[in-house]
Amino acid sequence: MAVHRWQALTTVEFSALPCSEMVAVLPLGATEQHGPHLPVGTDALIVEAVLQRALERVAELDLVWLPALWCTKSDEHRAFAGSLSLRAETLMAVLHDLTAGIAAAGFRRLVILNWHGGNSDLVSALARDLRLRQGVWVFVVDIIRSFPAAPSPVLPGEPPPFDIHGGRFETSLLLAAQPDLVRPGPYTGIGADYRRGRMAERFSGYRFLSPEGGRVQVGWESTDLTADGVIGDPAGANPSEGAASLEQMVDQVACMLREIAQFPG
Template identity: 35%
Template structure:
């Protein structure tokens, strides 16, 4: 049931008495992985985002010093994936449903006495949902510290392993995701079906982009026939192993930082 998560770090394996007796609960780090079940081209399974999140978190928790109390909640497999719903197999929650789930999970964690919750999101279509839910939880519970983090935002070497074009335009099911899946779940990757497909280029004179500071709202079928946005043909397990090692190292650091973090208050006097 714990998948890649070390069993001693898997929250559901605790008893209620374990939790009741846990010391310094306000600084224990509780991590909610959030993924998606959505198309990732003809070569990758629907589980990619969920698998990457749990794979990275599991590797990070293996490396984490045993003295730092941190526990992983069960992965939330479904996310807001309606940009991919024209491709069969994609399962999506609405923004309202996903927000409600995050809020109610957070409230349950708070009631148990914990005060630090990480939303470890691995799907690029829902960071804003995590951010809004995190803010609402903190507004509702002033002493609840909620961290809406994206799996790929910690320091890592991935872009150094990609071509400049892939680093700039690869957004979905390309080299990085395919490589790390070859490391995490190699038996589920159909590399012989991998394709390279990039989105249509914006005008050089335009300030707009598909992603970035001035984005256009799009769904996947607007910019890709295969469901791939990038080059999956250049993926290798060797790259995937290095990416997994690097990203998980970043997560060790961020978990340590969150454990050490203390809420700041501006003096109102």
């Protein structure tokens, strides 16, 4: 039983490993603008931070982890310099091809660990395609959707805080995981949500319509919601809150990996 790094193994070692009994883990990051204070690699940095910490807790499992896919589908951020994106069909093709190679090595179970909301719907459709076409069970651990954002004050009579991109949650996480890459604060006057900025102008007052999580889905791009690239409010971000969120996520991802490892491939 051991946790292996895909790129560190030799082909002879792959042939000797019981890959059909093991789990492969592929993290999905992104390269896209995250406002004036966070680097464009934020999503990839966070997913790697979560995975590396989780792997330390599951040393009893038989698994192989791949490097994070650093560019995925981020075209909603195309208006902001530094954002790179694969088209939906390109990303699907890349994931099909990577899975074919993973299956050829003998794996029957693949975990896709996703940190970028723009990938979520594609990846859940892909999970069934890969099962039907390649005979691989795909388990989507969509961390960004499974965890509540950072606690922000809910004021009576006000809409709940909205924090999906470069706001308090991600800023706190990166302050905890990679503080050298976060520009110095204070992070005031940044972002937009139901109370401020373009998002408030366009989306407040509806019952069903919301950029994320509403019953009516809307295909937005980030300039519809925000002038500076942040959707949320990073003002209260701090490293201790980030460390607490990271710990919660790492613990839950470790538990999820253990459960997936028990599932017969």
